Amino acid sequence: MKAIINQPKDKISTTQTAVAVSSIIIGAAILTMARPAARIMNSPDIWLSVIFGGLISIILGIILVKLSQRFPCKTFFQFNQIIIGKLPGRVLSIITIIYYIILSGFEIRMLSELVHIYLLIRTPMEIVMITFICVGTYLTVGGINSIVRVFELYLPVVILLLFGIMLLGLQHFELDNLRPVLGKGFINVIKGIQATILIYVGFEIMMMLTAFMKEPKKAVKAVIVGIGIPILLYTIISIIVIGVLTVDEAKTLAWPTASLVNYIEYSGGFIENFQIFFLIVWILTIYTTFVSFHYMASLGMGQVFNKDFTVFTYVSNPIIYIIALLPQNLDEVFKLGDLIGYMGIFIAGIVPVLLFIIAVIRKKGRKRKGWENDGIDT
């Protein structure tokens, strides 16, 4: 196990990497996606912002990948020490770890809120959170291989169910709700990107995953596919949500997508309430996102403090629990979400670009073309 820290021995294939990236990105965001964008944009062009947001994330993702490819078999927590020196690197790593822990706590809180509203009305949230953390820890300590296998298992289920639900939602779909296209101009779409890019948070995981890949050269392909699938999914969801609910209603609802599912009914059919299927979807997606961030945080701590990461899994659990309990009501939860969004832009967007530039300037890491050793040993 100790070897895993410094030299990742578990290897994942390219497909598995793409699946992992997709699973992480498809998280709690599917539930709240339409509202923040609708608030900012006030026009039904949300789907365009979603696509552009996704494209920007792909570009950022490629920069991330190129950065990680310069340091084969080293994760972000290891190579940032090489690029900017030991102490600043450690500080940066700790900031990232704190970010991931807050993110995990946020995901758990979102889940508990949803469970509280739709499933278990009278159960205290603490029980929901504790059970979820336990099941999540069980997977996290299994290591990256088990985690990715579980992702491979869940992703098709999630995608199929989401498509199915969206297709059912076509029943109430009205194209007029989406018009006028580009009514408020292209600038509006650009403005919306600041909201929609937050739903792609999670792709920075590629900085860690590249170290585990069997064929790191294919990491670019993995990241493109990995972000491409959520782009497609989110676009369809946003189109249908706006098409059914209209922009004004989407502004007011706390959970637009869930409310969409409430609309679906097939009279005469046996199943009246399609909530059950949607339930499966969001529990699985939030689970995958939570486990990934939890794993990344524990791995980071393990690499910074040079110990086995499983200890840190258990150590971070109470912290996550406390963070999940911090917001007092749903409004504060969403405020936390916005805060995370801003942190995410910094950590996933600004930091890798800066690191890349510094790495090129200081000539650290292997160059891609020749794969010559630049004095760095793996």
Place this chain on the structure above:
Amino acid sequence: MLRWLKSKAKKTENNVNIGNSENNKDNKNTSYSKKNKSSKKTNNINDIYVNTSTNIYTNINLDNDMPITQKLQTNLKTIEEALSYSPDLVIRMLKYTYSGFEAAVIYIDGLAESKVVQDNILKPLIKEFCEDKFKEKGNTNNISNKNIITSRKSISSIEARIRNSVVTVSSLKEANTLNECISGILAGNTVLLIQNSNKALIMKTPGWRTRTPDEPITEPSVSGPRDGFVETLQENITMIRRRIKDRNLSLIKLKLGRRTRNDIAVVYIKGIANKDTVEEVLRRIGQIDVDQILAAGVLEQFIEDNFLSPFPQMQYTERPDRVVAAILEGRIAIIIDNTPFALVVPASLSMFMQSPEDYYERWIYSSLIRILRYLAIAVSLFLPAVYVSLISFHQGLIPTKLAIFIASAREGVPLPSLIEAILMEVTLEILREAGIRLPKSIGQAVGIVGGLVIGEAAVRAGIVSPVSVVVVSFTAIASFSVAQYSLGIPIRMLRFTMMLAAGMLGLYGVMLSFIMITVHLSRLKSFGVSYMSPFVPYRPGDWKDFILRLPVMMMKKRPEMLKVEDKERQKD
């Protein structure tokens, strides 16, 4: 006598001889185990890894290297003592005073076939050495009669002659130590000891009865072969050999258990099975050092990857066609003497959902039946839990008409639905357990009593609602459709945990237990092969045989998950 005492004082550790005496023999025509002539490597594997039985702890401390003395009586006495003067030990003396030939034939009555001993051992020996052959020529040349057996050279030539041209048993070998002789006798062989000779002859004369191959009880089939394994190792190996006539079929024979000295055979096809897996199997078996391995199930528990998991990590089957199909895919079979079950390694979840029937029928029907089986497993796992959670927590999710009906049916039922469901399930499990032990005549009555009377009466009395009876019985029927019994067991256990989770946390609990189960399955490995193969990790080539059973013409390659060496099964 003195020599024997001296050797007793020595501490010996040489174990490898005993189990491997068969395998170590070079390919003279006297070896028992059928091995590939060119597989010298397996010799080394056995030497390094196999730790066969240690000292036989009998009444007297017999040293392993007890040599065969030249005095016949001493040897006989040692053997008798070692076997505790057992009354079924037969010692048949042969003596011809004219030539000084003295020998003893030793076997255990019941284990060795006395007819074979009579016809093929005693008769030729007596004919050769105990008849007066030289009398006809007149008594002028008495030297040839008297005291022939004096010099060492003559003894060895006599031994050679006996071995090569006198005894007519089909399989025999030489032995140098008394321990080999004793093991041989205990295994059903006959031992020939000659006065003044340091060697013994061990001849194979198996004489116990075996059951005729019968339809396997736990895995009956509709349109496939009806023979199942029997309790004798050699018969089982023969059944496999009849189906795979490939010269690369390799067997490795080992002995396990300090007191039981059970034979096991590890069967695979060289060139298809992954070498590392074979070595891993042998390594794990070699690490077992225990008194007894009486059944395949016990061996399974010793060498499996994760003994805490409820899921079986090896296939446990009674059908030779299943074993043969698995071996041809690249898996390894372990067959144990005295057990009609074989273990197949490595196993993955898909194996337990497949039945050999699927391959004997045509593909459309087989694919649909397989889908049905997966559905049945899902039902048998989830239905009671979902029922309990919907009734207790999420009444709003039930379709209105059904909800009204269930509510009216549960009118007056005193128990909360979780307790009701658990009660019914436990009753069903008790009935199932009782049914196994009953003789066939009473078995029918139990079905009627359990099903109709108790179920019906309980509903009438108002203890349980009819809906839960329906749910529980449907679950039970679905659980019987599992292709392999060993997978039904974890499903039964997990159903209870799911019900409890559902009773505590509703559908959220069901989802969490589902996640728990899938996570556990994803972490499980069987001899290096991920348990959830071929679904995850994605290997689209293996999906042809996973949920659907695509036409045989399309299955050109062996499953990738097993990392086989020879990938092609079929040419265009």
